[in-house]
């Protein structure tokens with residue numbers, strides 16, 4: 159079974175390299191005459207999805223405007239530095255993919271990449287002890303005591319297809335799927351905390367085929383519906399995909415199992431996009447309030463800004479704003495977008511604290527973090543050992559910890575005061591990591607995300623199908639972001655790349671049918 163987990167990790171990391179395509183700026187320019195000018199693409203939301211999309215459009219010659227309701231780019235990526243501490247207040251790291259590496263290279267931030275030592279394991283807190291998840295298989299399994307021997311045997315047999323019940327007629331949630339394949343013990347002690355760590359979600363409500371679709375698919379690949387045979391087939395597929403689309407030699411390289419970030423944190427990437435686009439193509443403090451489709455197929459968007467309303471016209475519009483924030487506005491063009499209100503985003507607090515090393519039971523913290531199963535009475539979902547993960551995150555003598563607390567099964571977190579949240583986090587650190595009587599921490603950040611991560615619950619895929627049908631009736635208008643293409647940083651970067659290709663193809667197509675030479679209007683100096 160743990161081999162399965164290792165396979166699963168590698169599968170989640172592995173992805174095909176998209177075929178590079180570019181539309182170069184040498185194309186004939188089409189002058190923008192009307193006022194306001196008609197942009198090639200209006201991108202709504204400057205999180206990683208919107209930023210990366212804007213980069214790929216801009217670098218291929220499109221006239222793009224990246225708009226953002228807040229006064230900074232990055233969405234829920236917020237990286238902070240104060241003195242010798244550097245910390246994250248949203249996501250903490252990414253699993254490298256060829257597209258993430260390519261994007262870093264193109265933005266000139268490849269030298270800022272940092273990677274965690276892949277041998278650092280995640281730990282699970284269980285019955286008062288921390289257990290490292292095995293990294294070296296099968297050797298580490300002998301001493302892996304988080305699972306009982308019956309639990310290990312059940313998981314192992316299920317993973318290869320013995321003891322495996324056939325799938326039920328109805329859709330399975332994550333708990334049902336994992337329990338059927340690997341047994342209840344593996345679910346409770348490993349997968350449940352993992353799901354809390356990734357989604358801050360409830361495995362009883364998350365749809366397996368929507369939330370963990372790469373793992374769900376494994377059962378369809380092997381010869382007997384089991385995960386290990388499916389994983390072996392998938393590895394072959396990945397190897398073939400890599401062969402067909404090898405990464406360019408100039409892109410940064412990474413090792414399997416590494417987690418990545420940038421020296422000064424993840425916000426380096428959206429910041430680099432904003433610097434590349436320049437002030438004239440990034441409009442901060444612009445909140446989309448209304449959008450309509452004109453008879454000529456272009457779109458008119460109205461933004462609320464500090465200086466009043468601003469109208470922007472564009473041939474294409476891509477929304478990357480969170481579902482709940484944008485449903486009503488998008489519904490003016492795609493009525494099905496009203497359904498976006500049905501996607502649940504639970505609250506999560508990200509709390510970064512530092513303690514002197516001598517206050518830890520193990521001052522070295524040899525891992526990338528610890529997960530707390532919901533059975534163990536620790537309110538914190540998981541703790542990233544930030545100073546063990548990446549260099550330069552804390553001064554010598556301190557360990558820096560990023561704690562996530564709240565989620566679908568603890569939405570009450572949003573009702574606590576900052577002091578109460580910090581007290582809960584400190585209590586959790588005392589239970590899991592610290593010596594008794596460790597002093598209060600140095601608190602670097604406590605940010606509550608009232609609507610943190612979209613939950614891919616039952617019905618999610620059907621909802622996305624409805625959106626797709628609605629989109630088809632509004633050519634050039636796209637609904638995107640992490641509720642659609644996956645919540646991981648790497649998924650959002652991949653969305654940015656793929657969506658740029660879709661927008662470019664649409665612009666090419668419409669220009670061709672209108673008989674215009676050159677599809678993409680080269681970037682022109684236009685005021686924000």
Ligand SMILES: Cc1cc2nc3c(=O)[nH]c(=O)nc-3n(C[C@H](O)[C@H](O)[C@H](O)COP(=O)(O)OP(=O)(O)OC[C@H]3O[C@@H](n4cnc5c(N)ncnc54)[C@H](O)[C@@H]3O)c2cc1C
Pocket residue numbers: 202203204205206207208225226227228232233234235247248249250251252253444445446447478479480483484506507508607610611639640641644645646647648650
């Ligand atoms: C606490 C937390 C921890 C996480 N940890 C990890 C992790 O460690 N690794 C990982 O891979 N993933 C992690 N994730 C998930 C990942 O960070 C997100 O899925 C990803 O950053 C989402 O990017 P996005 O661009 O799709 O959306 P967002 O970041 O939400 O960006 C959308 C943007 O749209 C803007 N907007 C909203 N309404 C409007 C409007 N009307 N007009 C204009 N703009 C608007 C918003 O202000 C926002 O800037 C985490 C997420 C959270 C919340």
